Amino acid sequence: MIYKIPKTYFLVSGSSEGHTPLNAFDGALLNAGIGNTNLVKISSIIPPHSTEIQPITFPQGAIVPTAYASISSEIPGEIISAAVAVALPRDDDQPGLIMEYSGRGNREVIELTAKNMAFEGMKMRQQETKEIKSISTEYKVKKIGAAFAAVVLWQ
Amino acid sequence: MIYKIPKTYFLVSGSSEGHTPLNAFDGALLNAGIGNTNLVKISSIIPPHSTEIQPITFPQGAIVPTAYASISSEIPGEIISAAVAVALPRDDDQPGLIMEYSGRGNREVIELTAKNMAFEGMKMRQQETKEIKSISTEYKVKKIGAAFAAVVLWQ
């Protein structure tokens, strides 16, 4: 195996104002508690028999495989939201599926969309969904803002 | 070495309808046979002395370095295509080059473009091309669809 298969995961979200869109994204990562790591974006599977854990503090600069949604905006007053959802199958030997969604608007709508996406993805796999976990964040932009939600995989 | 250097690779492609563009992308990955993995996007080299293998079934949730092209569309009736091409050098001690291309239109055009790109990339390296391998897929969108083509690297 080139990489070890992750065995644990957790959900986090955060939002921030920033000097630039990338600074706002960086601030949202800090707000989510994973701002001092090196995120590597992955598409988007929870290995079977994985365990959800409480968010952990990684060694600074650790390289961390993460499925995430993010959105930034430079429109003062705009509401932006980001969400991730994890659908877990009834059959424990099957993988879970992560879906990411972000957009303008309230977190309820964005998070529901992410949950529906995860549910639909399990149907596409002909798997019955046992449970859907999700997290989202909503942010009202002052000048430049970002919202971020993630499923972080770990050993 | 932080990561092991890959020693094998294979080409896959797939397409799908989906509930959302991301669901269609997920479906295209499933159709390509790598839907239950965690793809990490890489730019885009076949290590020297690598071997092409038949597509393998990865452990579910494995993290897999992959060079890929993808496109989604929400325009009913639209034809979308995705292709990857691998140019292999006459000098076996040199690396191969992967190029990705996607767009509206028939797969023949999109795949030929990817092949030309790979050939041009070898010229830029002053390497003579021994062989070009490629794969593509074409999809006619019903409501929301995606096309995907990839070179997957493995140990």
Add this chain to the structure above:
Amino acid sequence: MIYKIPKTYFLVSGSSEGHTPLNAFDGALLNAGIGNTNLVKISSIIPPHSTEIQPITFPQGAIVPTAYASISSEIPGEIISAAVAVALPRDDDQPGLIMEYSGRGNREVIELTAKNMAFEGMKMRQQETKEIKSISTEYKVKKIGAAFAAVVLWQ
């Protein structure tokens, strides 16, 4: 740990003309000296106690975690620039922060923006900046061109 934590880093930049935007990007990577590697994009931390090194020649096809800015253009005569900046904290036990920026215009402006972004990101962490390192490249497009700047992390 799924991945080892990087211990060294270096800054590179490059630019190129190309047959397509992706070929120009590939050429810019070659020009930067890392064209025969598999870059994996990361967000964007220098682990504490890391050492800056001279750019090294990687094994061909190595998978390399990299924070980068890139821009391509198909407008003849247009000036494009890409920059990265690394802010290092006075407190050696804290991580450094990488920021990436690219755009139309001269490298001085783009590089200064990246430096400001890195400085602002340290302020957001309530860390005093000891030093900012940066690199940039500027390119005048003939037909299709790309500019690229990166911080490469290594073991």
